[in-house]
Amino acid sequence: MKNPLRVGLVGLGTVGCSVVSIIQTQTDLLRKICDHPIEILAVSARDRTRHRHADVSPYTWHDDPLALARDPRIDVVVEMVGGQNGIALDVCQAALAHGKSVVTANKAMMAHHGVALALQAETKGLSLCYEAAVAGGIPILKMLREGSSANTIESLYGILNGTCNYILTTMAKTGASFEDVLEEAKRLGYAEADPSFDIDGIDTAQKLALLSSMAYGVVPDVNNLYVEGIRGLSAADVAAAEDIGYVIKLIAKARYHRGILHQAVYPALIPNHIPLAHVDDVFNGVLFKGDFVGEIMVTGRGAGGDPTASAIMADLIDLANHRHVYPFKVSVRDLIQAKPESMDTYTCRYYVRFMLRDVAGAVSHVARILADHDVSIRSLKQPEAEYHQGIVPLILTTHECQESVIQKTLSEIRALDILCDDPKLLRVEPF
């Protein structure tokens, strides 16, 4: 029997306990597939007395996670605390400084400090793995980094946030309002008490920055990335999209070409005949296109203790077999610092919902200003049934035009005294 890979776990919430449970129960399988047996040596969490689903009594307990990170008996530290800075970052830095590889599920930390950590790891010949940080149990980092490694990636789309996807799917199924579904999601444990991180698209943006890096070999850049969440979407938008053959999904997208990186997160109308439109509920999905392999799409559970632990274990099993990879597919010294593309020059079709005051000439005003800017209308609807207290929705889609043009057009329309509410602008994603 070879030397074990001695593991220290920091953070013993749902994910941490699932990791313990896999190591304790899948013994026969792990014995067969690990060159070096995986052995938990020590654990650390905030509260030692808390009731847990997994029995951690066999392991050394460290009150101080940094003491675990420095424990000379440990080979790999698994960080499952979360958060962009603070303890998580301290633990990972300390572990690498003390010659230990790191496995983490922390997208915020990796999106913001990943390059610095990777540099620290590479310099010392250590591993830094974070399969669990993006799309939960889906091995998407491995697919991009190894499975389709010979390809130049041409485009990448993701549905990366289970909370948002649950909300949007439920709105589409039930016709309920955003607010009502969000409350239900909180009750079901699919949304946090403060859901802003999810519904404002920040979580998705962090995951996208990591995916872009893995797909295109660029420095992850979460700061120069257009982010728009799903707040303010109404049941009317969801229904109107369905009416014209689309579903609304919070999409992450990235495209790289000759030094320019286009990355964006926003709710978009996507045609309901493409498979990405059927990634529903809390599921995640990623669609990417390589120059040789063509399109590959993968779906699975993007969150939850067990799926996330499955991804952490995949990293640990790779380490236990000496399967070494660069954290960002290429060495950090080969990462490209891409120039972010401004949203202004983005071109697509648009969906706009105006809530018009029911005054003579309102539609004519809107149509004229669109025409003035050469924004051509593709479809238009003012539903008879939805007239309500002198307010009437006008829903239209445009032909392709530039983002800066449609934004300028809407500003002019806003300036008129014919709207009861801010117009809702959504992008119709070309597939």
Place this chain on the structure above:
Amino acid sequence: MKNPLRVGLVGLGTVGCSVVSIIQTQTDLLRKICDHPIEILAVSARDRTRHRHADVSPYTWHDDPLALARDPRIDVVVEMVGGQNGIALDVCQAALAHGKSVVTANKAMMAHHGVALALQAETKGLSLCYEAAVAGGIPILKMLREGSSANTIESLYGILNGTCNYILTTMAKTGASFEDVLEEAKRLGYAEADPSFDIDGIDTAQKLALLSSMAYGVVPDVNNLYVEGIRGLSAADVAAAEDIGYVIKLIAKARYHRGILHQAVYPALIPNHIPLAHVDDVFNGVLFKGDFVGEIMVTGRGAGGDPTASAIMADLIDLANHRHVYPFKVSVRDLIQAKPESMDTYTCRYYVRFMLRDVAGAVSHVARILADHDVSIRSLKQPEAEYHQGIVPLILTTHECQESVIQKTLSEIRALDILCDDPKLLRVEPF
């Protein structure tokens, strides 16, 4: 610069030329991701003078592929000849015997001789990789072997043959007959002149045996596997399935439980609301369920030079980075010899189309024999419009019953003088 990984290519058809093209064109990417540069040293194919899309003039030409397999300068032999035995097998055996790792796209050889080859490779500490043998460009072997490696797989479904999937999708879209669509597929290059290997399910069965092995750690067993192809499916079956909310797909499925392996390939009705139902045209798809990760589904191009070459390159890049894996996820000495489960005890819902002679009492006879065997009818239709020259279709679905019971029931019905044609039996797959 480290020593190159020196590669010899055997077979220079579409796939071989795509491999050459990737190595010649993706130089910047390969330089960044390969610890040892991948270098083609020698090639071998049947006809040296044939016009090829790739320039192989820089490489040593071997008329005899076995001479290439023995060439002492070569580290890895890539076998792209195909075929269960013959040259392909000779080349792989010779390469391993001479201390070279093997990368192959050959499902037939791997399904039948994979264990022997893996034993030869393991004994010498060599690699035997065959990502390209299953589902073309989809890195499904890597996903099962590494990405979800900590999971006990609970079930596995695949749509693994692009020819059959193209035929079935086109029949569903156009209403055309099997024969007409097959002819069209031949014209388009999606079907071979002799299509039996594809349409009789043999190709799918070989891929399934390899997937089962990777998923469940069992000896690949293509000989004890129920195989039924798509010959004899009629436009009427496709339309009737659609009518009740299903699509017909040639599915491969495998389930392992306590030493018993259920593996089967057959055309099945699958509910059109599940994602597998939307794997269309020449695409492949695999859906598997792990005890921790839950369901993961992946789709992509299952054939073609470029996607297949993408998978071969993934294997080569792993080798160029010393990322070693067992050919069948676990060592051949740990593979389980599973007991195949007979189809007789399989239980599911069934679809049956009878072509009845239009005589009084025909339906009553059918219904009585079904009742005699406790086969309960779930839905029943004798379409008014399809009466034709004294023949009328009777299409029904049953509640769950055992395969042996429905087969016995059909035998008794066949014995009556009320059928104009053999009844068409299809399984309604439970999801």
